[in-house]
Amino acid sequence: MLEDHPEFRGRLEAEFPELIPSLEIDSRRPDETYDEFIDRVIASNDHVAITVKLADMTSNLTNNPPERLRERYERNIGGLRESALR
Secondary structure, X not given: OOOXXXXXXXXXXHHOHHHHHHHHHOOOOOOXXXXXXXXXXXXXXXXXXXXXXXXXXXXXXXXXXXXHHHHXXXXXXXXXXXXXXX
């Protein structure tokens, strides 16, 4: 998300300004736990942010992550899926 690649922010703002609010939602804040972050994404009701985060987590699961990350993704992916279907 934006916090992972701040060097692309200017290009994204120029080419896809309508996506910036959703990408900001998908950027974890320094003071948030991961679960708080996911709860905030879901509570946003931003379909783009939810769909992007769901795709990100699904992709991460295919990369054979360490067990602690696998548990984190699996614990939160259901809530994101449910929210994406609303």
